[in-house]
Amino acid sequence: MSERYGQPGRRVAVIAGVRTPFVRSGTAFKGLSAIELGTLAVDGLVARSGVDPAAVDALVFGTVVPDILAPNIAREVALHPRFPRSLDAHSVSRACASANQAITAAADQLVLGHARIAIAGGAESLSNVPILHSRGFSDALVAASRAKSVPQKLRTLAQIRPRDLVPVTPAIAEPSTGETMGQSADTMAKLNGIAREDQDHFALRSHRLAAAGWKDGRLAAEVTPVYVGPRYEVAVTQDNGIREDSTYEQLAALRPVFDRGYGTVTAGNASPLTDGAAAVLLMREDVARALGYAPIAFIRAYAYAALDPAEQLLQAPALAAPVAMRRAGLALADLDLVEMHEAFAAQVLSNLQGLASPVWARRAGMEPLGDVDRARLNVMGGSLAIGHPFGATGARILTTLCRELERRDGQFGLMTVCAAGGLGHAMVVERA
Numbered sequence: 001m002s003e004r005y006g007q008p009g010r011r012v013a014v015i016a017g018v019r020t021p022f023v024r025s026g027t028a029f030k031g032l033s034a035i036e037l038g039t040l041a042v043d044g045l046v047a048r049s050g051v052d053p054a055a056v057d058a059l060v061f062g063t064v065v066p067d068i069l070a071p072n073i074a075r076e077v078a079l080h081p082r083f084p085r086s087l088d089a090h091s092v093s094r095a096c097a098s099a100n101q102a103i104t105a106a107a108d109q110l111v112l113g114h115a116r117i118a119i120a121g122g123a124e125s126l127s128n129v130p131i132l133h134s135r136g137f138s139d140a141l142v143a144a145s146r147a148k149s150v151p152q153k154l155r156t157l158a159q160i161r162p163r164d165l166v167p168v169t170p171a172i173a174e175p176s177t178g179e180t181m182g183q184s185a186d187t188m189a190k191l192n193g194i195a196r197e198d199q200d201h202f203a204l205r206s207h208r209l210a211a212a213g214w215k216d217g218r219l220a221a222e223v224t225p226v227y228v229g230p231r232y233e234v235a236v237t238q239d240n241g242i243r244e245d246s247t248y249e250q251l252a253a254l255r256p257v258f259d260r261g262y263g264t265v266t267a268g269n270a271s272p273l274t275d276g277a278a279a280v281l282l283m284r285e286d287v288a289r290a291l292g293y294a295p296i297a298f299i300r301a302y303a304y305a306a307l308d309p310a311e312q313l314l315q316a317p318a319l320a321a322p323v324a325m326r327r328a329g330l331a332l333a334d335l336d337l338v339e340m341h342e343a344f345a346a347q348v349l350s351n352l353q354g355l356a357s358p359v360w361a362r363r364a365g366m367e368p369l370g371d372v373d374r375a376r377l378n379v380m381g382g383s384l385a386i387g388h389p390f391g392a393t394g395a396r397i398l399t400t401l402c403r404e405l406e407r408r409d410g411q412f413g414l415m416t417v418c419a420a421g422g423l424g425h426a427m428v429v430e431r432a
């Protein structure tokens with residue numbers, strides 16, 4: 001039985017992709033919520049693609065840190081005045097692969113014939129994470145709200161101790177192990193023998209290639225400007241984390257952040273905390289052709305995988321990619337481009353090692369894919385330089401992969417994304 005995704009003539013076409021600039025959290029977008037960022041990306045996508053908003057059947061969006069007052073970000077984005085109120089919308093969560101989950105959820109609807117046109121993507125505002133009350137404070141507030149008299153209410157509130165007032169801030173840590181992402185990346189570097197020098201060189205490469213992508217307009221073409229300030233007088237048009245002038249010596253001089261004694265992961269070879277949003281427009285192939293849209297690429301196959309978070313938290317792309325490639329019926333040599341999410345340089349280098357390793361291949365039930373040609377890898381840099389708004393990254397990567405494949409007149413591309421919980425995603429796209 002064919003493992004191909006979508007019937008001939010009814011494949012899932014990627015029509016367009018747009019993102020906001022990705023900016024370091026606490027900077028230009030600190031006043032914008034994930035919902036606002038998502039709305040701006042989708043607005044830009046609709047404007048650029050010219051799609052009739054009334055023809056969109058579904059909007060699927062991902063985010064990692066949801067707004068507890070508006071948890072269905074997709075529906076809030078769909079309530080943009082451009083769209084009719086009847087636009088169905090749901091939100092998904094798959095940690096840093098949330099936009100990928102949104103894309104495959106929307107694509108599945110197209111393949112099933114339940115939708116003809118869909119928008120998928122994600123957004124994250126790490127400037128606006130919810131700060132929670134401690135358990136003691138919450139318990140006292142709930143008890144006070146149930147009190148039957150004012151004295152009873154005051155007695156309940158009087159039980160609050162100073163330590164109860166310390167707010168609880170979310171950590172980028174695994175609930176199951178307590179280990180932060182950075183600690184996990186350090187563990188992976190140690191287990192896989194990834195040298196600090198290699199991590200820093202990879203980070204430098206990411207910044208250089210991303211800077212080149214902005215300079216020659218390839219990255220600029222994917223970005224819609226965002227206007228901020230009291231009178232919207234400031235136009236944010238560029239990513240602000242790319243360090244064009246960064247040097248290897250500067251990177252090598254940075255102190256490890258997560259394992260200060262023996263670690264190799266630094267602020268320079270880790271992706272920065274970032275705000276931003278990205279979205280893609282998907283159509284069933286026959287619908288696109290009937291409406292006169294020229295697809296950039298088609299989804300040929302995808303896969304998800306998972307492993308024990310206590311093992312190598314960000315290594316699941318090494319399990320997902322071989323499966324996606326088998327489903328696509330392709331070998332590494334067939335690929336014109338490979339786009340890997342760069343959470344940490346240590347993670348990308350571990351994932352690359354995993355793709356060539358018989359041990360990891362056996363776990364995926366496959367032969368090793370082999371060594372990825374670095375000249376085809378993340379050719380416009382990646383999350384280390386561009387930034388990583390968790391819920392949005394997958395849509396950025398898919399857009400970059402499809403656009404660059406088109407520019408190079410290539411045929412096949414692979415993308416991978418690692419995610420918290422020991423999750424991994426891989427997708428293969430094809431042109432024509």
Ligand SMILES: CC(C)(COP(=O)(O)OP(=O)(O)OC[C@H]1O[C@@H](n2cnc3c(N)ncnc32)[C@H](O)[C@@H]1OP(=O)(O)O)[C@@H](O)C(=O)NCCC(=O)NCCS
Pocket residue numbers: 096172181182203207243246247250251254257266267268269270271272273343344388418419420
């Ligand atoms: C690593 C991390 C803690 C660093 O945060 P930070 O300390 O605010 O980072 P900064 O940008 O201030 O960088 C720290 C220093 O490194 C320097 N630096 C960072 N990147 C650099 C580069 N590419 N070249 C040269 N110097 C660099 C900065 O200039 C700064 O130096 P300074 O202190 O002299 O100003 C934060 O980015 C983080 O938590 N990242 C991981 C996010 C994560 O876990 N994501 C999940 C992935 S799935």
